[in-house]
Amino acid sequence: MSSTHKHKWRILRDAILKAAQAAKQQQEQPQEQREPQEEEGAAVDDASVRRFQSYGLVTSHRVEPGTINRIAFSGNGTVLADSADQDSDVLLGTWHRHDAPGFDSFQPLVFHLRPVVTLQDMLGFNNTGNVCIWPSEEVLVHWILSQPGVFKGLRVCEIGGGMASLAGLAVAINEQAEEVVLTDGNENSMSCIHATLAANRGAFTTENVTAQRLDWTQPAHYQHLQHRFDVVLCADCCFFDEFRPALAEVLQTITRPSGHVLLICPERRGTRSAFLQLASDRFRVEEIPSFDAELQRQHEHVLASNPKYEPDIHFPKAAKLTPLK
Numbered sequence: 001m002s003s004t005h006k007h008k009w010r011i012l013r014d015a016i017l018k019a020a021q022a023a024k025q026q027q028e029q030p031q032e033q034r035e036p037q038e039e040e041g042a043a044v045d046d047a048s049v050r051r052f053q054s055y056g057l058v059t060s061h062r063v064e065p066g067t068i069n070r071i072a073f074s075g076n077g078t079v080l081a082d083s084a085d086q087d088s089d090v091l092l093g094t095w096h097r098h099d100a101p102g103f104d105s106f107q108p109l110v111f112h113l114r115p116v117v118t119l120q121d122m123l124g125f126n127n128t129g130n131v132c133i134w135p136s137e138e139v140l141v142h143w144i145l146s147q148p149g150v151f152k153g154l155r156v157c158e159i160g161g162g163m164a165s166l167a168g169l170a171v172a173i174n175e176q177a178e179e180v181v182l183t184d185g186n187e188n189s190m191s192c193i194h195a196t197l198a199a200n201r202g203a204f205t206t207e208n209v210t211a212q213r214l215d216w217t218q219p220a221h222y223q224h225l226q227h228r229f230d231v232v233l234c235a236d237c238c239f240f241d242e243f244r245p246a247l248a249e250v251l252q253t254i255t256r257p258s259g260h261v262l263l264i265c266p267e268r269r270g271t272r273s274a275f276l277q278l279a280s281d282r283f284r285v286e287e288i289p290s291f292d293a294e295l296q297r298q299h300e301h302v303l304a305s306n307p308k309y310e311p312d313i314h315f316p317k318a319a320k321l322t323p324l325k
């Protein structure tokens, strides 16, 4: 092996060991006390630090702290049971009860992937949705809970919902929608969502809640959903330079001509504007400047109190995208 190769392997090994060590330390503490994790998830290339985690609009409590759960899946993604088996279809994670202060009806039990980064995670499908629930998702949940009835009788899909797909879950629990479909492209995220759906079935206000893997680059994953949804939810998915065209294509395909997309994400180094510019060939784009009054209050509070808070990469902005005729 050449010295250059050795050097690269050393860098990779050190990165894995550091990530594993950090994850182990994180795992040993309750979530509320954890140090911010390294990486701004989305801006992984940015090598920035996750300096701000939440506006406090949605909170999370570990169920049975200290317990690592295993969930097993059949081939079609059905959750079989909590399992002690060591086979490859078993995922390790922890159950969390989420709350939104002021909204008692929303208390889902959500399966979070255990925060251990494997080499496969580093090299495989984008893993940002398994790291945490990002502020954009949190803000979208709060907005949904604050607008009772806006999704009543509608077909709703969440795109790139990550391991929790909490916004879609909020619609399923609170909104008497006609249909709710939760999606992500990451297989581990999907396994978590399937487990979460199984755990919350009794709380849904519609029976028609499903989850499916939807990779934006795979038309076969979404062509059967053509013009199906009245509302498509999309939180913090615009920053992938290589996927913006595919994301615009998916959104246009699955949204009904009379429907719309609710898109929420930070500006993050111009990536949001880049997406909206691209999407404007297909959609009428309306900015929603005063999206959520409580978010605005929390934003001003954090801005004044947390020197590491950077609105450009943290503050979620909302837009409504209506298909062009």
Ligand SMILES: C[S@@+](CC[C@H](N)C(=O)[O-])C[C@H]1O[C@@H](n2cnc3c(N)ncnc32)[C@H](O)[C@@H]1O
Pocket (backbone or CB within 6 Å): 041, 042, 126, 127, 128, 129, 130, 132, 133, 134, 135, 136, 137, 138, 160, 161, 162, 163, 184, 185, 186, 189, 214, 215, 216, 217, 234, 235, 236, 237, 240, 243
């Ligand atoms: C920053 S995370 C946001 C997750 C969640 N919406 C949130 O805000 O917590 C971006 C999500 O996009 C998903 N994603 C990335 N590339 C994708 C693709 N090509 N197809 C489908 N999903 C993709 C990732 O799996 C991840 O869940």
